[in-house]
Amino acid sequence: MPSGSDAAVAAVTCRQLVKRYPDVLAVAGIELTVLAGECMAVLGPNGAGKTTTVEMIEGLTAPTSGEIAVFGNVWGRSRKDDRAIRGMLGVQLQETHFQEKLTVLETIALFASFYETTRAATELMALVALESKADARVGKLSGGQKQRLALACALVGKPRLLCLDEPTTGLDPQSRRQIWEIVEAFKAEGGTILLTTHYMEEAARLADRVAIMDHGKLIALDTPTALIASLGAEDIVEVLADRELSQARLDALPGVSSAKSEAREGGVRVRLSVVDISQTLPALLALAAASGTRLDGLVTHRATLEDVFVHHTGRALRDG
Amino acid sequence: MVEPTPTSAEGGRRRGALATLVVARIRMFLREPASIFWVFAFPAILAIALGTAFRDQPPEPPRIGIPTDGTALTAVDLASLGTAAKGETASLHGPKVILEESPRAVLDEALRKGRIDVIVIPGEAPDSVVYRFDPQRSEARLARLVVDDVIQRGRGRIDHASISDATEMPKGARYIDFLLPGLIAMNLMGSALWGVGYGMVQERSKKLMRRFATTPLTKTAFLSSYVLSRLVFLAIEVAFLVGFGSLVFDVNVAGSVALVFGVALVGVLSFTGFAVLCASRTPSVEVVSGFINALTMPMWLLSGTFFSYERFPEAIQPIIKALPLTALNDALRGVINDGAGLLDIAPQLGVLAGWGLFAFALGVRLFRWR
Numbered sequence: 001m002p003s004g005s006d007a008a009v010a011a012v013t014c015r016q017l018v019k020r021y022p023d024v025l026a027v028a029g030i031e032l033t034v035l036a037g038e039c040m041a042v043l044g045p046n047g048a049g050k051t052t053t054v055e056m057i058e059g060l061t062a063p064t065s066g067e068i069a070v071f072g073n074v075w076g077r078s079r080k081d082d083r084a085i086r087g088m089l090g091v092q093l094q095e096t097h098f099q100e101k102l103t104v105l106e107t108i109a110l111f112a113s114f115y116e117t118t119r120a121a122t123e124l125m126a127l128v129a130l131e132s133k134a135d136a137r138v139g140k141l142s143g144g145q146k147q148r149l150a151l152a153c154a155l156v157g158k159p160r161l162l163c164l165d166e167p168t169t170g171l172d173p174q175s176r177r178q179i180w181e182i183v184e185a186f187k188a189e190g191g192t193i194l195l196t197t198h199y200m201e202e203a204a205r206l207a208d209r210v211a212i213m214d215h216g217k218l219i220a221l222d223t224p225t226a227l228i229a230s231l232g233a234e235d236i237v238e239v240l241a242d243r244e245l246s247q248a249r250l251d252a253l254p255g256v257s258s259a260k261s262e263a264r265e266g267g268v269r270v271r272l273s274v275v276d277i278s279q280t281l282p283a284l285l286a287l288a289a290a291s292g293t294r295l296d297g298l299v300t301h302r303a304t305l306e307d308v309f310v311h312h313t314g315r316a317l318r319d320g
Numbered sequence: 321m322v323e324p325t326p327t328s329a330e331g332g333r334r335r336g337a338l339a340t341l342v343v344a345r346i347r348m349f350l351r352e353p354a355s356i357f358w359v360f361a362f363p364a365i366l367a368i369a370l371g372t373a374f375r376d377q378p379p380e381p382p383r384i385g386i387p388t389d390g391t392a393l394t395a396v397d398l399a400s401l402g403t404a405a406k407g408e409t410a411s412l413h414g415p416k417v418i419l420e421e422s423p424r425a426v427l428d429e430a431l432r433k434g435r436i437d438v439i440v441i442p443g444e445a446p447d448s449v450v451y452r453f454d455p456q457r458s459e460a461r462l463a464r465l466v467v468d469d470v471i472q473r474g475r476g477r478i479d480h481a482s483i484s485d486a487t488e489m490p491k492g493a494r495y496i497d498f499l500l501p502g503l504i505a506m507n508l509m510g511s512a513l514w515g516v517g518y519g520m521v522q523e524r525s526k527k528l529m530r531r532f533a534t535t536p537l538t539k540t541a542f543l544s545s546y547v548l549s550r551l552v553f554l555a556i557e558v559a560f561l562v563g564f565g566s567l568v569f570d571v572n573v574a575g576s577v578a579l580v581f582g583v584a585l586v587g588v589l590s591f592t593g594f595a596v597l598c599a600s601r602t603p604s605v606e607v608v609s610g611f612i613n614a615l616t617m618p619m620w621l622l623s624g625t626f627f628s629y630e631r632f633p634e635a636i637q638p639i640i641k642a643l644p645l646t647a648l649n650d651a652l653r654g655v656i657n658d659g660a661g662l663l664d665i666a667p668q669l670g671v672l673a674g675w676g677l678f679a680f681a682l683g684v685r686l687f688r689w690r
Contacts, residue, residue, distance in 0.1 A: 058534050060530055060534060086536045099528070101347065101351040113335055114337045
């Protein structure tokens with residue numbers, strides 16, 4: 001596991017980062033280090049503070065308190081620092097509408113003109129599979145093509161740090177895979193990536209480490225494998241019972257590492273993290289039969305990052 | 321990863337951020353048919369419409385009401401009015417007066433609505449006459465003088481001085497001569513405010529400004545790109561309207577054409593300053609439209625675009641003269657109509673530059689990327 005104490009290879013360091021809006025504490029004191037060359041995914045439901053955190057790292061939002069360094073330059077310390085960071089940053093915002101009257105090539109060339117060192121537009125358009133659209137107006141592009149153009153504009157200044165805020169939200173599976181391949185290619189060249197998402201597969205596929213945020217706080221940070229292992233379970237069993245089963249009896253089932261019950265429409269949703277499903281399932285069915293409880297919609301699956309999130313917050317990621 | 325180096329390795333010399341942004345803005349403008357209409361077609365149509373409406377129009381003769389009920393006017397007065405209405409005594413064009421004979425109640429109503437100018441009624445004393453008219457209307461006051469002249473002469477008044485009229489007006493004093501510089505000024509103000517103000521707010525609401533803010537692009541280069549792209553269109557707009565006026569209406573520039581462009585340049589820079597101020601923090605195009613309308617509407621009225629601002633009360637003349645559009649109108653009319661030189665219009669240029677610098681400085685200070 002990489003260690004955050006090695007300052008020489010830190011791409012981003014956030015210290016005691018706080019953002020307070022008049023009505024809400026969006027980010028409540030975050031310590032976060034992104035290592036050079038890694039892909040860090042920030043996971044969390046809407047309103048968890050992901051976007052606010054990333055926007056502070058991008059220099060768009062001034063922190064209420066705390067400090068952010070990007071490759072050793074500190075935001076707001078001097079004009080020189082700010083300018084140096086902007087030169088190293090490639091950004092894709094959650095929603096940017098490029099000028100619809102400009103063509104793909106003109107848009108890329110416009111962003112290229114802002115940077116001192118750039119990638120050739122033709123090479124970039126090939127990378128994001130938009131060569132055939134070079135002279136097409138931006139207004140005529142599909143959602144996936146616009147998103148790839150946004151990625152091309154983020155990459156045009158040869159960034160060392162690529163910040164992507166929900167890069168594939170609302171895209172079809174094929175467009176999503178295209179975006180992932182571009183991000184992986186950037187990483188293969190040694191680039192650092194900070195990514196927010198609420199798609200589990202996206203974090204699992206792209207991220208070296210995952211930071212889980214909720215209510216403006218960092219509640220877990222580790223590699224996907226380690227996070228899942230921390231559940232102490234390999235499988236998850238979910239079932240809807242028509243009456244409540246006692247917590248003590250659920251905990252006592254063989255092979256169960258943790259059990260949670262939650263009242264739902266039509267009964268009680270029971271969720272078990274289990275180590276050995278072959279022991280747990282028969283015992284669960286026996287328990288239900290003995291107490292005259294009807295079970296419905298039984299589902300089992302391998303533990304995922306989603307389960308890690310539910311374990312820490314008691315809510316599903318997409319519940320918001 | 322490649323470390324940033326101060327020069328671009330590939331592609332040879334690249335255009336800088338400012339030049340690229342300016343070119344992009346010009347392209348965007350040219351690809352927007354609606355903006356072409358507002359900048360070029362609209363002022364041309366307005367000039368044709370107003371220029372035609374006010375071209376060589378003979379003055380309307382006064383309309384005189386004569387009651388058909390109640391006491392009648394004397395036969396002498398009726399005869400001289402009748403003669404005047406036939407046009408035999410008219411020295412200029414057509415009849416001297418137009419008579420309308422109706423019952424008194426109908427005439428009063430027509431007078432109230434401005435369809436007739438004066439009602440002639442017999443007075444209480446023998447041979448006396450009453451003129452009934454609205455002294456607020458200049459047409460009515462003129463009509464009263466004309467009808468009095470007709471009646472007094474009819475009753476035997478002798479004019480002692482011999483009179484001859486000289487009515488050929490010099491070039492440059494027609495309404496279209498007055499109107500065209502006003503239209504140029506209005507157009508420059510409109511295209512500077514709408515082009516820059518609307519453009520800025522649109523880029524903010526599209527979140528494109530925020531995207532720019534994460535790049536090394538500077539605020540100065542970003543704001544300057546709006547101003548510079550306006551200047552390109554300024555040259556085209558002014559050349560078009562001056563050429564149009566000369567070809568269609570024979571409105572020629574009495575002074576230096578270069579100075580016309582110079583005045584336009586100062587004017588556009590000034591209004592671009594206002595645009596940057598209006599759009600410095602404005603989140604939506606609706607709000608910025610409100611700001612721009614609130615700024616332009618009063619100036620269209622007060623600053624003498626369509627008629628001379630000297631008609632407004634003396635008390636507000638200093639305020640009117642301090643408005644940037646008034647200064648631009650006066651400077652353009654000075655050069656185009658009166659052949660004024662740089663020194664003659666220096667005060668107006670000073671007013672424009674002062675406003676522009678003030679608004680731009682405030683706008684840059686207030687400006688936010690988000």
